[in-house]
Amino acid sequence: MGNPMKExxxxxxxxxxxxxxxxxxxxxxxxxxxxxxxxISGGLxxxxxxxxxxxxLGSVHIPSTAVLEILSNKVFFIDTHYTWPTSWExxxxxxxxxxxxxxxxVGMALAMSGASYQGLFRNPLADPYLIGVASGAGLGASxxxxxxxxxxxxxxxxxxxxxxxxxxxxITSAFLIARQYDQIPLTGLILAGVxxxxxxxxxxSLIMLKxxxxxxxxxxxxxxxxxxxxxxxxxxxxxxxxxxxxxILIHGRILNLLHLEEKQAKxxxxxxxxxxxILILSSTLATAAAVSFCGLIGFVGLVSPHLVRLVxxxxxxxxxxxxxxxxxxxxxxxxLLARTVISPTEIPxxxxxxxxxxxxxxxxxxRNRRISI
Amino acid sequence: xxxxxxxxxxxxxxxxxxxxxxxxxxxTCQNIASPLxxxxxxxxxxxxxxxxxxxxxxxxxxxxxxxxxxxxxxLFALNEGDRVIATHSFVSYPADVQTLPKVGDASTxxxxxxxxxxxxxxxxxxxxxxxxxxxxxxxxxxxxxxxxDFLKVTEHIRMWGGITGNTSxxxxxxxxxEARIEKIKDALKSQPTxxxxxxxxxxxxxxxxxxxxxxxxxxxxxxxxxKKISGYGQISPETLVESNPDIIFTKExxxxxxxxxxxxxxxxxNNRIYITSDLLDIAGPRFIDGIEELAHxxxxxxxx
Numbered sequence: 001m002g003n004p005m006k007e008x009x010x011x012x013x014x015x016x017x018x019x020x021x022x023x024x025x026x027x028x029x030x031x032x033x034x035x036x037x038x039x040i041s042g043g044l045x046x047x048x049x050x051x052x053x054x055x056x057l058g059s060v061h062i063p064s065t066a067v068l069e070i071l072s073n074k075v076f077f078i079d080t081h082y083t084w085p086t087s088w089e090x091x092x093x094x095x096x097x098x099x100x101x102x103x104x105x106v107g108m109a110l111a112m113s114g115a116s117y118q119g120l121f122r123n124p125l126a127d128p129y130l131i132g133v134a135s136g137a138g139l140g141a142s143x144x145x146x147x148x149x150x151x152x153x154x155x156x157x158x159x160x161x162x163x164x165x166x167x168x169x170x171i172t173s174a175f176l177i178a179r180q181y182d183q184i185p186l187t188g189l190i191l192a193g194v195x196x197x198x199x200x201x202x203x204x205s206l207i208m209l210k211x212x213x214x215x216x217x218x219x220x221x222x223x224x225x226x227x228x229x230x231x232x233x234x235x236x237x238x239x240x241x242x243x244x245x246x247x248i249l250i251h252g253r254i255l256n257l258l259h260l261e262e263k264q265a266k267x268x269x270x271x272x273x274x275x276x277x278i279l280i281l282s283s284t285l286a287t288a289a290a291v292s293f294c295g296l297i298g299f300v301g302l303v304s305p306h307l308v309r310l311v312x313x314x315x316x317x318x319x320x321x322x323x324x325x326x327x328x329x330x331x332x333x334x335x336l337l338a339r340t341v342i343s344p345t346e347i348p349x350x351x352x353x354x355x356x357x358x359x360x361x362x363x364x365x366x367r368n369r370r371i372s373i
Numbered sequence: 374x375x376x377x378x379x380x381x382x383x384x385x386x387x388x389x390x391x392x393x394x395x396x397x398x399x400x401t402c403q404n405i406a407s408p409l410x411x412x413x414x415x416x417x418x419x420x421x422x423x424x425x426x427x428x429x430x431x432x433x434x435x436x437x438x439x440x441x442x443x444x445x446x447x448l449f450a451l452n453e454g455d456r457v458i459a460t461h462s463f464v465s466y467p468a469d470v471q472t473l474p475k476v477g478d479a480s481t482x483x484x485x486x487x488x489x490x491x492x493x494x495x496x497x498x499x500x501x502x503x504x505x506x507x508x509x510x511x512x513x514x515x516x517x518x519x520x521x522d523f524l525k526v527t528e529h530i531r532m533w534g535g536i537t538g539n540t541s542x543x544x545x546x547x548x549x550x551e552a553r554i555e556k557i558k559d560a561l562k563s564q565p566t567x568x569x570x571x572x573x574x575x576x577x578x579x580x581x582x583x584x585x586x587x588x589x590x591x592x593x594x595x596x597x598x599x600k601k602i603s604g605y606g607q608i609s610p611e612t613l614v615e616s617n618p619d620i621i622f623t624k625e626x627x628x629x630x631x632x633x634x635x636x637x638x639x640x641x642x643n644n645r646i647y648i649t650s651d652l653l654d655i656a657g658p659r660f661i662d663g664i665e666e667l668a669h670x671x672x673x674x675x676x677x
Contacts, residue, residue, distance in 0.1 A: 059609040086637055091611040094634035152627035210462075210478060217575040220607060227577055227610060230632055345606035346577070 036318055043325035050329050051104070054336045055096050059343035062088050099229040102237075103335040103349075104328040106226075106290040107300050109241045111327020113283035114301030115308075115320050116248045119255040120279050121186050127302040128287040131193025131280075132170040134296045135200035137288060138222055140166020141295070142204045145218045146211040159221075160233070160292035167288035170196050183273055184280075223350035224297035226335050233293045240289035244282035245324065251279055252317035259316075297350050299357040300327050300334075310364050330357070418535045423500070423517045433538040434494035434512070438476055438487055441498045443518065445470055446657035447530050450546055453537045458490055466659070484509055494536075519656040523585050523592075523664070526656050527551055546658060553661050554592070557668055560675050561594045567671060568619035569596035571608075571640070572649070575624065578607045586653055589664050593671055595620075610634060620671060621646045 056067050062084075070092045072078045113128035121130070129135070140162035144151060151159055174196050178188035204222075208215055254275055257265040266272050291297070304327035308319050334352040341347060418430045438459045439445040445460050449467050460470050462478040474490065476483050482502045487495060488509055495511050497503070498518045506513050514536075519525050527547035534543020561567075570590055572580050580586035581602035590597040598616045599608055614634060621629055621640040629635045629646055640646055647670045652663025669676040 058611050060611045060615040087614050087617065090614050090634055090637055094632075095611050095614065151625055152631065157627075157631070209481075216578055216605065216607075220576070220578075227607065228628075228632070230634070339609050339611075344609045344612035345602055346609050 036312075039312065039318070040321060040325070043322055043329075047104070047325055047329050047332075050332050050336075051100050054100050054332050055092065057336060057340055058091065058096055059339060060088075060091055062091065067092060094230070098231050098234060099226045099335060099339075100332055102229040102234050102294065103226050103331045105234065105237065105241055106294055106297065107304070107327035107329070107331030108324040109245060109286040109290040109327075110297065110301035111304035111323040111330070112245055112248050112320055113287045114327075115305035115316070115323040116251070116255065116279050116283045117301075118305055119259050119316055119319075120276060121190060122259055123190070124306070125302070128283060128290075129197070129296070129298075129301070131174050131189055131284075132196040132200065133167040133284055133287045134291060135197040135204070136170025137163040137167035137291045138296055139170075139200040139204045139207075140164070141221055142207050142218055145221065146207050160236075163295075164288050164292040166200070167284075167291065170200055171284050171288075184276055186276070189280075220348045221295045223348035224291075224295035224353075225338065225346065225348045225350070226294050227346055228293070237289040237293060241286050244286035244289075247278060247282040248286075249320055251275065252315075252320050255279075255316035255320070259314075295348075295350070297331065297353055299350075299353040299361075300331050303357045303361045304330055306361065307364060416538070418538075420514060420532055420536065422515045424515065428512075428514050430536055433536060434492075436490065436492045436494070438490065438492040438495045439464075440476065440482070441496055441518070442466070442655045443526075443529065443657040444496050444498075444533065446655060446659060447533045448537070450658040451530070451533060451537060451539050451542045453533070453539055453542075456537060458492060459487070466655075482506075487511065520585060521583055521588065523588050523656065523660055524551070524554065526658070526660055529656070530658065550658065550661050553665065557592065557664065557676075561672075564594060564672075564675070567593065567595040569598060569616060570671065571598040571613060571616070571618040571621045573621060573623035573625075573628070574605065576607065576628065577610060577613065578605055580605055585656060585660075589653065589667060592664070593668055595671060614638065619643070619645060622649045622667070622670075623647075624649055 055071070056062070056064050066084045066088060070084065070089050074089075074093050110128050114126070117126040117128060117130055118124060120126075123130075141159055143149070143166075144158050144162045149158065151157065171193070174189060174192040175184065177192040177196075178184055180188070208218060254265075254270055257268050257270055258272070258275065287301075305319060305323040307326055308322045312318065312322065330353070331349070334356065335349050337352045337356070338347045338349040341352075416430065416432055420428045420430070422428055433456070435456055436458045437448065437456045439448060439457045440461050442460075442464045445457055445464050446466055448454055448457050449469065454467070454469055457470070457473065459474040459476045462475045464470050464475075474486065476486050476490070482497075484502070484505055487506070488511070493512060494514060495506055496514045496516070497506070498516060500515055503513060503515055516529070519529070527550050530547045530550070531540070531543050534540040534547075570593075572586055572590065574580065579599035579602060580590075580597075581599050581604055582588070582591060582597060583603060584605065587597060587599070598613060598618050599606070602608065614637075617637075617639055619639045621638075623629065623646060626646045626648065629638070629641055635641050650663060650666060652659050652666060665676065
C-alpha cells in the first residue's frame with residue numbers, strides 16, 4: 001500500500017477511553033474479561049484424543065500396543081525391544097502421522113481463515129474460498145493434471161506449486177480489480193472474487209471436458225484429500241501457515257471492534273484499511289498453502305467458526321483459536337472416516353466434510369435459531 | 374462449482390459400485406442363422422444393442438460415424454477403415470483417423486455436423502444423445518464400452534465383421550486374438566502364482582478384479598493389490614505398503630519413488646516400476662498387444 005489517505009490517518013485512541021464506547025461494549029470487551037483458558041485446554045485435550053484414535057486406526061490393522069511402542073521408539077527414542085514388521089513402522093510414521101498432522105494443520109488454517117473472513121466481511125457465508133483462492137488453485141492444479149505437462153519435473157511435484165500459484169494469481173487479480181485509490185472496498189472485493197471464482201471454475205470445467213476422459217484423479221483432487229501427505233509437504237506449508245495463523249490470532253480484539261462498524265472501529269483507533277489488508281493477506285496465504293497439497297476441502301472453513309459461535313458466542317479473542325482447534329478436530333476426524341469407511345478404498349475427504357458437516361451444522365442452526373456475526 | 378464436482382464424483386462412485394450385468398454374451402440376434410461360421414454374410418444382419426433392441430442391417434453401411442476408439446480401431450483392423458467418415462476428438466489410432474472430422478468429445482456431440490456428413494450409421498458408446506440422434510432420423514447403434522471380460526473384444530470384432538460383410542477378416546482377427554490369449558494361458562499353466570502387482574491409473578486409483586485390467590491381471594496369474602476393490606477405486610496408501618507389491622505399473626513413477634513411505638516396497642527397491650502404455654485403455658484389437666506387453670514385463674523369462 002502507498003501512503004494512507006489523510007482521512008485514514010486516525011488518531012490513536014485507546015478503546016477503553018473512547019467516548020463512543022457504550023456500556024455494553026465496555027462490559028463485553030473491557031478489562032474485566034478473563035480469558036477462558038479452560039475451554040481452550042479442553043479443546044486441546046479433545047484434539048489429542050482424536051489424534052491418538054486416528055493414528056491407531058486405518059485400513060491395515062495394527063495392535064494399539066505396537067502403535068504405542070512404535071511411537072515411543074520414534075518420538076522418545078525408547079528402545080522397547082518389541083519387534084514389528086517394518087511395514088507397520090512405515091504405516092504409522094510415514095503415512096498416518098503426516099496425514100494427521102497435515103489434516104490438523106490444514107483444518108486449523110482453513111477454520112481460522114474462515115473466522116477472520118467472516119468477521120472482516122461481516123458476512124456469515126464468508127469462507128476461506130470466498131474471494132477466489134480455491135477456484136484459482138483448482139484451475140492451476142487442473143492445468144497441470146490434465147495437460148501434457150508432466151506432474152513431476154526432476155522429481156519435483158508441480159501440482160502444489162501450480163495450485164498455490166493459481167490461488168495467489170486469482171486473489172491478486174481480485175485485489176487489483178477491487179482496489180480504488182488506496183482502499184479495498186469489501187463489497188467490491190467479494191464481487192470481484194466471486195466473478196473470478198466463476199471464471200476459474202468454468203475454465204477448470206472446460207479443461208476437464210476437453211481433455212482425456214480419465215477424470216477421476218482430478219475430481220478427487222478437487223474434492224480434497226490427504227492421500228499424498230508427507231513430512232516434507234508439512235515442512236513446506238508450515239512457513240506459510242504458522243505466521244499467517246499467528247497474525248490472525250493477534251487480531252482478535254481488533255476483529256471484535258471491526259465487526260461493530262468500520263466507522264466506529266476507526267474512532268476506536270483501528271487502522272481499518274491496513275488491518276483489512278493484513279488479515280486478508282494472512283488468511284489467503286494460509287488457505288493457498290493449505291489447499292496446495294490437499295485440494296479443495298469444503299465446509300471446514302465455513303462450519304468450524306459458526307460451531308464455536310453457536311456454542312460459545314462471538315468474542316473473536318476466543319473464537320479464533322477455538323475455531324482453529326475445532327477445524328483441526330473436524331478435519332482429522334473426517335480424514336479418519338475417509339480412509340476407513342470403505343477401506344481399502346479411499347473417499348475424498350471433501351465428500352465426508354460435506355456429508356457430515358452439513359447435517360450437523362443444520363442441526364445446530366435449528367437448535368439455536370440464532371446466528372449472528 | 375463444488376456441487377458440480379461433488380455430483381460428478383458421486384456419479385462416478387455409483388458407476389464404480391454397480392456391477393455391470395447388462396452386457397449380454399453376444400450382440401448378434403438369435404433369429405439370424407449364424408452367418409459367421411460359413412464366412413458368408415446373410416443380410417439382413419441383426420445386432421442387439423445395449424438396450425436389447427434389434428438393429429437390422431440390410432447391407433454394409435458405407436458412411437459410419439464411429440464415436441468410439443475401439444470401434445474405429447476394429448474397423449481399420451478389418452481393412453474397412455474407409456467406411457469410417459468421422460470419430461471423436463480422443464480417437465488417435467490409426468494415424469489415418471487424424472484427418473477425419475471429429476464430431477464431439479467427452480461432453481458434447483455435434484449433431485448438426487453429423488447430419489451434414491450424411492452417415493448411414495452412427496455408432497456410440499454412451500446413451501446421452503441417443504434420443505436426439507434417433508429423432509434426427511439417423512441410424513444408430515449404441516453399445517456400451519466393454520468393462521469386464523476382454524475376450525468380448527472378439528465378439529465386437531465378429532459383430533463388425535457381420536455389419537461390414539467382411540466376416541473372413543473378422544474371423545481371422547478374432548482367432549488371432551484368441552490364440553494369443555491361449556498361448557499366454559498355456560505358458561502360465563504350470564507356473565505357481567506370480568508376483569503381486571499394483572496397477573496405478575493415477576494417484577493410487579487402481580483397477581478391481583471386475584474390470585478389463587483386473588481380468589488381464591487374473592489371466593496373468595498375478596496377485597492384484599486392488600483385489601478388494603469394485604470397479605475403479607483409490608486405494609489407501611497403507612494397504613499398498615502392507616501388500617508390498619513386487620511390480621508397480623503407473624504413468625507417474627515419481628509418485629512412488631518420491632515418497633519415503635513407499636521406499637521399502639519391493640517394486641521400488643528392486644526398481645520394478647514400469648510405465649503403462651495406452652494399449653490397455655481401448656478394448657480393441659490392440660488390447661492383446663497390451664496384454665503381451667504386461668506379460669513380458671511381469672515374466673521376462675517366460676515371454677521374452
